[in-house]
Amino acid sequence: MSKIEEVKAKVEAGKSKLIPGLVQEALDAGIVPAEILQAMVDSMSVVGDKFSAGEIFVPEMLIAAKAMSKGVEVLKPLMAGDSSSSLGTCVIGTVAGDLHDIGKNLVSMMIESTGFEMVDLGVDVPADAFVEAVKNNANVKLVACSGLLTTTMPAMKEAVQTIKAAFPDLKVIVGGAPVTPEYAGEIGADGYAPDAGSASVKAKELVTV
Numbered sequence: 046m047s048k049i050e051e052v053k054a055k056v057e058a059g060k061s062k063l064i065p066g067l068v069q070e071a072l073d074a075g076i077v078p079a080e081i082l083q084a085m086v087d088s089m090s091v092v093g094d095k096f097s098a099g100e101i102f103v104p105e106m107l108i109a110a111k112a113m114s115k116g117v118e119v120l121k122p123l124m125a126g127d128s129s130s131s132l133g134t135c136v137i138g139t140v141a142g143d144l145h146d147i148g149k150n151l152v153s154m155m156i157e158s159t160g161f162e163m164v165d166l167g168v169d170v171p172a173d174a175f176v177e178a179v180k181n182n183a184n185v186k187l188v189a190c191s192g193l194l195t196t197t198m199p200a201m202k203e204a205v206q207t208i209k210a211a212f213p214d215l216k217v218i219v220g221g222a223p224v225t226p227e228y229a230g231e232i233g234a235d236g237y238a239p240d241a242g243s244a245s246v247k248a249k250e251l252v253t254v
Contacts, residue, residue, distance in 0.1 A: 048067065048070055048071040048074050048076060049071055049076055049080065049081065049084045051067055051071075052064070052067050052068060052071055052081060052084050052085060052088075052116065053084045053085070053087060053088045054088075055067055055112065056084075056085050056088035056089065056092075056109055056112045056113050056116065057088045057091055057092055057109060058109075058112075059105065059108030059109045059111065059112045060112055061108070061111045061112040061114075061115045062115075064112045064113075064115045064116045064119075065115050065116065065118065065119050067116075068081055068116045068119040068120065069119060072119075072123070078120045078123045078124050079124070081116070081120060082116075082117070082120055082124065082158060083242075085113045085116050085117070086113075086155065086241065086242040087242075088109070088113070089109060089110065089113055089151060089241065089242075090240060090242065092105070092106055092109040092110075093106070093240065103147065106147060107147065110147065110150060110151055110154070113151075113154065114154050117154055117157075117158050120158065121157070121158060124158060124159070124160065131160055131161070131162060131184075132159065132160040132161050132186060132248075132249060132252050132253070133161060133162070133184045133185065133186030133187065133252060134161065134162045134163075134164060134182050134183065134184050134185045134186060134187075135156050135157075135161040135162070135163055135164070135185070135186065135187040135188070135189060135248060136164045136166065136175060136178045136179055136182065136185055136187070136188045136189070137149060137152065137153050137156070137163060137164070137165050137166065137188070137189040137190075137191070138165065138166030138167060138168070138170035138174070138175060138178075138189075138190065138191070139167070139168040139169065139170060139190075139191045139192065139193075140169075140170060140172075140190050140191065140192045140197050140200040140201045140204050141169055141170060141171045141172065141197065141200040141203075141204070142169060142194070142196065142197045142200050143168060143169065143191075143192050143193055143194050143197040143200070143221075144168045144169055145168065145191070145192075145193040145194070145221075146167065146168050148191055148193060148220070148221065148222075148241070149165075149168070149189075149191040150165075151241040152189060152191065152220065152238070152241045152244045152245075153165055153189075154241070155241040155242060155244055155245035156187075156189065156244060156245050156248045158245060159245045159246075159248060159249045160249070161186075161187065161248065162184075164178055164182050164185075166178055170204070171204075172200070172203045172204040172206075172207035172208070173207065175188055175190070175204055175207065175208050176207055176208060176211045176212075179208070179211070179212055179215065185215065186215070186216065186252040187215070187216045187217070187218060187248055187251060187252055188208050188215060188216070188217045188218070189217075189218045189219070189220070189244070189248070190204050190205060190217065190218075190219045190220075190234075191219075191220055191221050192219070192221040192223065192224065193221045193222050193223070194223070195223045198223060198224075198228070201219060201221075201224070201232065202232040205217050205219065205232045205233050205234050206232065206233055209233050216235045216236065216251040216252060217233075217234045217235050217236075218234060218235060218236040218237065218238060218244065218247055218248060218251060219232070219234040219236075219237055220237060220238045220239065220240075220244055224237060225237070235251055236248075236250070236251050
């Protein structure tokens with residue numbers, strides 16, 4: 046089994062104690078950090094699919110996410126480069142009325158790994174709290190709003206529109222099970238991502254345009 050396959054298998058199995066060493070071995074073998082990160086993202090999408098299919102449950106998903114975060118810790122210094130190449134601050138939260146945070150936590154980890162400083166507001170975040178966080182933190186370039194319940198879609202719309210009213214030039218990205226690219230456009234968001242991996246790509250794209 047190649048080092049990268051080993052990393053993928055261990056992330057999927059949630060072996061967080063073994064991951065840092067394996068990631069380091071993969072780096073020592075000359076595999077570039079971005080490739081290792083992508084392998085871990087791929088593992089998490091497998092975990093996500095299994096979760097959706099009811100083959101595994103929340104604890105297994107969290108254990109895999111923790112394993113991945115241990116791997117990301119090893120890669121982060123190599124991927125972020127020097128601090129001057131920071132992409133700015135990203136404020137993230139799950140919108141009002143929604144208490145789901147697994148997806149948000151994964152997205153937060155992925156966006157952070159591309160070079161953002163993260164400010165995580167947690168779950169059930171009212172629209173005004175996003176605005177306050179932007180005011181209270183330096184160099185905020187992006188706000189990410191997550192929602193997993195169809196019933197909280199109006200709260201997401203309110204969050205996006207409140208942020209945009211206060212900061213017209215600030216980029217807002219949205220995601221979550223019921224969100225579609227069409228809906229994102231309709232409520233005035235700048236970007237949409239179907240999963241954590243694409244969220245990190247989109248986040249970088251939005252602030253470096």
